[in-house]
Amino acid sequence: xxxxxxxxxxxxxxxxxxxxxxxxxxxxxxxxxxxxxxxxxxxxxxxxxxxxxxxxxxxxxxxxxxxxxxxxxxxxxxxxxxxxxxxxxxxxxxxxxxxxxxxxxxxxxxxxxxxxxxxxxxxxxxxxxxxxxxxxxxxxxxxxxxxxxxxxxxxxxxxxxxxxxxxxxxxxxxxxxxxxxxxxxxxxxxxxxxxxxxxxxxxxxxxxxxxxxxxxxxxxxxxxxxxxxxxxxxxxxxxxxxxxxxxxxxxxxxxxxxxxxxxxxxxxxxxxxxxxxxxxxxxxxxxxxxxxxxxxxxxxxxxxxxxxxxxxxxxxxxxxxxxxxxxxxxxxxxxxxxxxxxxxxxxxxxxxxxxxxxxxxxxxxxxxxxxxxxxxxxxxxxxxxxxxxxxxxxxxxxxxxxxxxxxxxxxxxxxxxxxxxxxxxxxxxxxxxxxxxxxxxxxxxxxxxxxxxxxxxxxxxxxxxxxxxxxxxxxxxxxxxxx
Numbered sequence: 156x157x158x159x160x161x162x163x164x165x166x167x168x169x170x171x172x173x174x175x176x177x178x179x180x181x182x183x184x185x186x187x188x189x190x191x192x193x194x195x196x197x198x199x200x201x202x203x204x205x206x207x208x209x210x211x212x213x214x215x216x217x218x219x220x221x222x223x224x225x226x227x228x229x230x231x232x233x234x235x236x237x238x239x240x241x242x243x244x245x246x247x248x249x250x251x252x253x254x255x256x257x258x259x260x261x262x263x264x265x266x267x268x269x270x271x272x273x274x275x276x277x278x279x280x281x282x283x284x285x286x287x288x289x290x291x292x293x294x295x296x297x298x299x300x301x302x303x304x305x306x307x308x309x310x311x312x313x314x315x316x317x318x319x320x321x322x323x324x325x326x327x328x329x330x331x332x333x334x335x336x337x338x339x340x341x342x343x344x345x346x347x348x349x350x351x352x353x354x355x356x357x358x359x360x361x362x363x364x365x366x367x368x369x370x371x372x373x374x375x376x377x378x379x380x381x382x383x384x385x386x387x388x389x390x391x392x393x394x395x396x397x398x399x400x401x402x403x404x405x406x407x408x409x410x411x412x413x414x415x416x417x418x419x420x421x422x423x424x425x426x427x428x429x430x431x432x433x434x435x436x437x438x439x440x441x442x443x444x445x446x447x448x449x450x451x452x453x454x455x456x457x458x459x460x461x462x463x464x465x466x467x468x469x470x471x472x473x474x475x476x477x478x479x480x481x482x483x484x485x486x487x488x489x490x491x492x493x494x495x496x497x498x499x500x501x502x503x504x505x506x507x508x509x510x511x512x513x514x515x516x517x518x519x520x521x522x523x524x525x526x527x528x529x530x531x532x533x534x535x536x537x538x539x540x541x542x543x544x545x546x547x548x549x550x551x552x553x554x555x556x557x558x559x560x561x562x563x564x565x566x567x568x569x570x571x572x573x574x575x576x577x578x579x580x581x582x583x584x585x586x587x588x589x590x591x592x593x594x595x596x597x598x599x600x601x602x603x604x605x606x607x608x609x610x611x612x613x614x615x616x617x618x619x620x621x622x623x624x625x626x627x628x629x630x631x632x633x634x635x636x637x638x
Contacts, residue, residue, distance in 0.1 A: 224555060226513040227301040228274025231401055235268055235384045236336075245385055248326035248337045252319045254311055254378065255328050256335070259369045262457040263307055264327065264336065265388035265493045269400040271510045274301060277382035278309040281344040284377065288354050291505060292551045302552030304505035305355065305497060309338075310346055312374030319343065325378070335388075338380035346377045356499050357538075362531025364460035365497045388493075394456075394470055399490040404451070405515035407488060413449035415440050417518035418511040422455045422463055422496060423589040424472040424615055426607040428564040428573040430481045436520060437486065450487045451516050457495035460528075464593065466491070468618045475611040498528040500538035501546040508553055519556060521547060523563075572605035597622075 236244050256264065266272055274295065279287065284306050286293050291304040311319075319325055319341070327336045352359050352366055361367070389395050399407065408416050417436055421429065433450055440448040452473065456466050464472075470491070477484045494510065497503045503526035508519045524540035531537070547553065565584040567574040576584050587595075587606060595602045596615040606612075 224512060224515060224517045226270065226273045226401065226515075227509065227552070228295060228299075230273070231270035231513060232273040232276050233268070233270050233400075233402060234276065234382050235387055241385050244337070244383060245334060247324075248334050248385075251324050251326040251337060252315075252322050253328050253334075254309070254315060254319075254325050254338070256309075256330060257369065257373075258330055259458050259495050260309060261329055261335070261388065262493055262495045263309070264382070264384060266457075266510075267307065267382050268336075268384040268388065269402070269493075271401060271492075271494065271513055272303070272307055273401075273513045275303070275307060277338055278379045279307055279377075280342040280379035281377075283379065284308055284344070288351065290551070291502065300552045302505050302509040302550055304502050304509070304550070305499070306351060308346075308377045308379065310370075310373035311343070311376050311378050313376070315374065316343055316376045316378075319378070325380070335386070336382060336384040338378065338382060341378050341380035343376050343378050346373070346375050348373075348375075355497065355502055357502075358530075360530070360532045363498065364528075365458065365495065365499075368458065369495075392467065394467060394491060397470060397489060397491045398456070398493060399488075401514040404488070404490060408449060408515050411447070411449055411488075413447055415445040415448040415518060416451055416516040417448060417520055418451040418453050418514070418516035419520045420453050420455060420492060420507050420511075422459055422469075423592065424464060424469055424607070424611060425452070425476045425481070426573065426587070426592065427481065427605060428566070428587075430476065431564050431573050431575070432520070433482065436518070440518070448486070448518075450482065451511070451514070452482065452487055452489045453492045453511070454489075455496055456491035456493050459496045460498065462593070463496075464615070464618070468614060472611045472614040475614055476608055479608040479610055481608050481611075496526070498526060498537075500525070500527045501542045502526075504543045504547060505550045505553065508547060508550075508556065512553075512555060517555075566603055566606055568603070570605075571603065 263278070267275060267277060274293075275283070283293060283303075287303045287306045291302065292300050293303045294300055323341060324337055324339045325341055326334050327338060329335045348370055349359060352363070352370060356363055356366070387400075390398075417433075417440065419429070419433055433452075437448050437450065454466070454469055454473065459466075470489075473489055476482055477487060477489065492507075492510065494506070504521055507526065508521070511519050521543060523543075524536060524538060525543035527536060527538045527540065527543070529536060547556070563576040564573055565576045565586050566572070567583065568585055569580075569583050574584075585603065587602065592602065592607075593615075594600075596612070597619045599616070599619075602612065
């Protein structure tokens with residue numbers, strides 16, 4: 156896995172002060188930050204992205220907080236109705252036409268209502284949808300541009316469209332039948348599924364998990380409008396305490412006095428290669444002059460494909476990684492990112508990065524083939540493994556971030572541990588993919604010593620053993636019935 160980090164530390168000061176020379180009474184050599192920053196061998200890569208920032212220097216009294224990176228559009232769109240208005244809003248919604256939500260729709264309600272998609276205020280209207288679909292970005296009223304690479308839309312069928320008629324507001328009904336919110340000043344427009352799929356995934360081949368689960372069975376219309384949610388979204392699955400909103404995360408970063416926050420998203424269990432990369436990232440940030448970099452370990456918590464490890468199992472495994480000291484609990488925050496997974500490669504990884512900006516993270520780590528998957532009908536990767544990092548380096552609306560490449564991590568068969576790949580000893584390294592890791596656990600085969608902390612590995616083994624026991628029990632029941 157090759158990783159890269161995108162930093163907004165310097166560029167954020169550049170955007171907040173259009174006249175770099177206002178700090179001309181200082182020179183980089185007088186700034187503690189620049190003294191170590193300029194000696195970092197990777198800084199040339201940052202300068203390559205932002206050549207003007209070499210002229211910047213900062214007063215020695217300047218303090219840095221994670222919250223200094225503004226959310227897209229300047230403020231978080233928190234769309235939960237105040238307690239004092241809930242009863243009135245609910246009563247109004249009872250008389251509105253109803254739109255029934257799917258489980259994935261509810262995940263998007265969660266995402267939008269907490270501000271992960273800021274400055275989006277609800278499900279996209281047509282002009283926002285077209286900008287997202289064709290430009291991967293939104294143009295704001297002030298002329299600025301924010302990244303928005305995935306359409307965040309709500310589909311309805313012909314019957315629901317007819318029931319809505321000319322109504323300007325609709326009530327949103329959860330899969331359990333509860334009215335959870337409303338959309339106001341709605342706009343209904345055509346849902347061209349083929350165009351949406353082709354532009355988001357670069358293919359219309361059958362077998363795309365999100366498409367088959369959510370888009371194909373959805374309605375032929377999209378409805379957009381301003382979202383109001385009556386209560387914070389809860390899942391009551393024993394994991395809600397991990398689901399911190401962007402506002403809560405920003406507060407926690409400031410409570411810990413973080414001067415850098417680096418986010419790492421994953422949908423697999425954490426192995427020692429991941430830990431090596433995350434710990435090395437912190438080390439490099441310290442070398443660059445940061446005093447207290449905090450890791451946001453941010454597993455994706457929405458829809459994932461059937462063969463991915465379930466969220467509750469992953470969270471238990473992550474907790475073991477911290478308990479065993481593989482990652483430092485004092486400098487790590489574990490939280491769940493509520494977004495559904497698209498497996499849309501370079502298009503989706505922009506969304507993942509953008510959402511973390513809104514949460515206050517000013518660094519983002521991304522691996523090889525981010526948000527990728529195997530081609531659904533051919534024996535090859537759906538996306539070029541290097542395109543994710545290349546797209547992020549050029550993506551419109553993500554200019555707050557800068558890229559630093561990291562070396563590949565693999566299992567060193569000589570040292571018996573995860574290490575950075577040495578091409579001069581290529582035959583002595585073993586690459587263990589997420590798929591291979593899951594196969595080990597599923598078949599009961601132990602991975603090489605030093606690949607993952609033992610207690611974390613035991614969590615996976617027990618999960619796959621339970622699946623096998625369930626499968627055996629099901630087969631026995633079928634045998635009894637047939638007899």
